[in-house]
Amino acid sequence: MGISRKKFIDYVLGGSLIGWLGSTLYPILSYLKPPKIAEANVNSVKAGLMTDFAVNSSAILKFGRMPVILIRKEDGEFRAFEATCTHLDCIVQYKADQKQIFCACHNGLYDLHGQNVSGPPPKPLIEFDVNIVRDEIVVSKPKQV
Amino acid sequence: MMKSKIFNWVDERFNISPLIDFMKHKEVPVHKHSIWYYMGGVTLFLFIVQVFTGILLLLYYQPGVDSAYESVRFIMTKVNFGWLIRQVHGWAANLMVFFIFLHMFSVFFTKAFRKPRELTWITGMLLMFVAMGAGFSGYLLPWNELAFFATKVGTDITGAVPVIGDMMKVLLRGGDDVTGATLSRFYAFHVALIPAIMTLLIGLHLMFVQRQGMHEPDHFKNDPKRKVISFFPNFVLRDALLWLIVLNILLYLAVFFPWELGLKADPFLPAPEGIKPEWYFMFMFQTLKYIPAHVWFIEGEVLGVLGFGLIALLWVLVPFWEIRKKPGARFRPMNIIGTIGVIYIVVLTILGYME
Numbered sequence A: 001m002g003i004s005r006k007k008f009i010d011y012v013l014g015g016s017l018i019g020w021l022g023s024t025l026y027p028i029l030s031y032l033k034p035p036k037i038a039e040a041n042v043n044s045v046k047a048g049l050m051t052d053f054a055v056n057s058s059a060i061l062k063f064g065r066m067p068v069i070l071i072r073k074e075d076g077e078f079r080a081f082e083a084t085c086t087h088l089d090c091i092v093q094y095k096a097d098q099k100q101i102f103c104a105c106h107n108g109l110y111d112l113h114g115q116n117v118s119g120p121p122p123k124p125l126i127e128f129d130v131n132i133v134r135d136e137i138v139v140s141k142p143k144q145v
Numbered sequence B: 001m002m003k004s005k006i007f008n009w010v011d012e013r014f015n016i017s018p019l020i021d022f023m024k025h026k027e028v029p030v031h032k033h034s035i036w037y038y039m040g041g042v043t044l045f046l047f048i049v050q051v052f053t054g055i056l057l058l059l060y061y062q063p064g065v066d067s068a069y070e071s072v073r074f075i076m077t078k079v080n081f082g083w084l085i086r087q088v089h090g091w092a093a094n095l096m097v098f099f100i101f102l103h104m105f106s107v108f109f110t111k112a113f114r115k116p117r118e119l120t121w122i123t124g125m126l127l128m129f130v131a132m133g134a135g136f137s138g139y140l141l142p143w144n145e146l147a148f149f150a151t152k153v154g155t156d157i158t159g160a161v162p163v164i165g166d167m168m169k170v171l172l173r174g175g176d177d178v179t180g181a182t183l184s185r186f187y188a189f190h191v192a193l194i195p196a197i198m199t200l201l202i203g204l205h206l207m208f209v210q211r212q213g214m215h216e217p218d219h220f221k222n223d224p225k226r227k228v229i230s231f232f233p234n235f236v237l238r239d240a241l242l243w244l245i246v247l248n249i250l251l252y253l254a255v256f257f258p259w260e261l262g263l264k265a266d267p268f269l270p271a272p273e274g275i276k277p278e279w280y281f282m283f284m285f286q287t288l289k290y291i292p293a294h295v296w297f298i299e300g301e302v303l304g305v306l307g308f309g310l311i312a313l314l315w316v317l318v319p320f321w322e323i324r325k326k327p328g329a330r331f332r333p334m335n336i337i338g339t340i341g342v343i344y345i346v347v348l349t350i351l352g353y354m355e
Ligand code: FES
Pocket: A085, A086, A087, A088, A089, A090, A103, A104, A105, A106, A107, A108, A119, A120, A121
């Protein structure tokens, strides 16, 4: 007999207490963790006709639940980026006068390649592909993402 | 006759005489720092105002992406005195945090956290954190632009906490992003979870204070001319008068400096300029701005969050590591630490608003 009867009972009770706590807390914590909602897998979005877009202007597209900013540069070329700032998640805007992408939350600036040029953003914006299919603008997710 | 009959009936069953006796003998010291004895009471009063106005707002408020903003606007424009109730709720929240700060620093500087009041201090600190959580969660509920982006930024910062940060962010947001799910969560926190926790902590905090009596400063304890007033009715009456004054200030602020509702949140619109957290988060927020993106090998945000976490922990544990001044020395280390803290908070808050 290695352990006394009292010790043994203590272990059993202590063990079941831990077991009980675990089996109570586990479902609660799991409940708090939101289930992954199957993201409607949007791979491309039609943004409209080319003629709808003035040069040097921008629009924000709904890419599923993700905002994407579409910019028509002065030379007529289109570019699109994920519109969520890489700093703290705010949504960026196009500054037509400076020809830059701007985040108003903490004055982050990106150039028209999505590179972060000044302010707090640590990373460039993810660029999306823009294709023109018979005058219609189609924005699609970059292949590698 | 009637009165004593009722009293006897109750007393026989619940034995309340000792309680009444306790009240009768409770005293409050009178000295040049007595004013600080009132700060906790004012905080309590503001909490009561919050519960009261909060319940009233619940009658019309409807959480949800399509209804939250509209229902708040409805409260402000259609409901009789709805604007008043909402403004009082908003202002009392701010004043409550303000008085918590005053209360905390006065306790710190008068050394009222010393033995036997360690746990009173700790429950007080927890109350402060929870109250800030109440402010943060309540800020989102009108679902306007500023609140939406402030919540995005605020919850994103929790993501900087190492290891558990991402999980915490998802847990707070109810998903990867700030959406209707976040609103539901914050609503539950704000109207159920947080008030319940606060009520419990306030109960404990007050019970501790009652058991321990008022803290008296050292120089006062040994003073032969030590003066006191009775808690009941003298102190209570002064308290009541002060509560009345605070209520008037509250109404004045609510009427003349209303909080704007602004525009409805739209996740597909760029963030507006001038996103600011509530003032009591400003000094931390401003600090984060000054830390460079990368310090040595850690990210600036992570460093800031860890730094504040550490400072908060040290502050909570103040009663256990207090540096006492050497007998006869003029140098008071704790007062210097506290003063630096106050100056830091004030200066960074001002800087934050000047930008
Ligand atoms: S969130 Fe864009 S600069 Fe901070």
